[in-house]
Amino acid sequence: MQKKWGISMQDIHPVRFVLVETTHPGNIGSAARAMKTMGFHDLVLVNPKGDPASEEAVALASSASDVLKAATICSSIEEAIADCSWVIATSMRSRYLDWPVRTPREMAKQLVSEEGPIAIVFGRERNGLTNDELQLAHLHVSIPSAYETLSLNLAQAVQVMAYECRSQLLDAPTNQVKNGPYATSAELEGLYEHWEAMLQQVGFLKGNAEQLTMVRFKRLFQRARLERIELNMLRGVCKDVLKAAP
């Protein structure tokens, strides 16, 4: 792989761009174009409200209509990111949840040493992502605006993220320390169910704080970036506890 800007730098890294319930077909087309100019091709649309096959989407995709046509349609974010070991959610409300928040550049620097499928999730044009959706991510990225009342257009946010990923990937030294392998999102979901069942079983989850408690555990595990072996150890704990405390 040639490590420099230029026309031969196609598909430099398997970064998936996930657009959630996008309303305007033009934004879907523009996002495809933004991705492809930066060498990314894996586009997933979760419940698109706008038609990705519409004339407007195709026109704005320009020569990236192949990316548009090859887009995968999913009915949930969970499905879109199931095989991903690193999930980034873009958010304007960066301080609402107490989740790790990075700038695009910080995120892209970390991206360089990641393996396996990575997803960057973009929310709805008007409302972004819900708190439940944000909690599916390992990391939140915020492209802060100079004005509270004005955020980047969806396709522009995709362009900035894709541009940063490309810049850092092309700048990065080829030799990076490998961690992991990390647990995938689907494996984490499995752990959370198991964990919650265990907490229920031993009477830890009581009263109103039940949901908040689980959010805190999720935050901890997401932040810790569980490796698969650690996840399996935790599931072993759940299993043993459930066995011992019937």
Added chain:
Amino acid sequence: MQKKWGISMQDIHPVRFVLVETTHPGNIGSAARAMKTMGFHDLVLVNPKGDPASEEAVALASSASDVLKAATICSSIEEAIADCSWVIATSMRSRYLDWPVRTPREMAKQLVSEEGPIAIVFGRERNGLTNDELQLAHLHVSIPSAYETLSLNLAQAVQVMAYECRSQLLDAPTNQVKNGPYATSAELEGLYEHWEAMLQQVGFLKGNAEQLTMVRFKRLFQRARLERIELNMLRGVCKDVLKAAP
């Protein structure tokens, strides 16, 4: 001025965005939005073919319609950049003219140390800038695409350039004033001996606290990061005191 990402970071640097003969009103509106999200307000339109007051332009500008309305219309690039001391032209055909070509990041790093009005010039959607127009610039910037047949949309190019300028301006140290030359360690040691002799002479150093007092002075001078000229002034003081108080 607060030097960090955030909503109070308005108008961080007088960078002018010049759009030449833009055809689509939507691109003019989107460009205004892209600029304002990154804290830039100075928009100049050279012979716009699309109407910047059209419904589409205003809709896509979103809360940046003030930038759109305040845009200056010029009949030539020369007029648009007349007062600028640094002019950057964006170009896809980066190797055609033998002009200095930079990536957006390289350009933005240089921008930080520039004074006076700066202009970034964006060409026509289809044809970019002519060779004559490109030669008006001090520097060419290219945002290379992964594909020869697919370039960034105009508004996306504006977004990337504005994003890079903002990132670098906010990363730059707040104090660009040159200091020094600083005193060397040997010079400092000389000062400390001189200073102590002076204090002894005037009876300032008495009893057990003698050593501690000198430590405190040293701490103060080290922390202050003395310049050579300041050190010489202090030694002058020592000299004069020793002379005056025999």
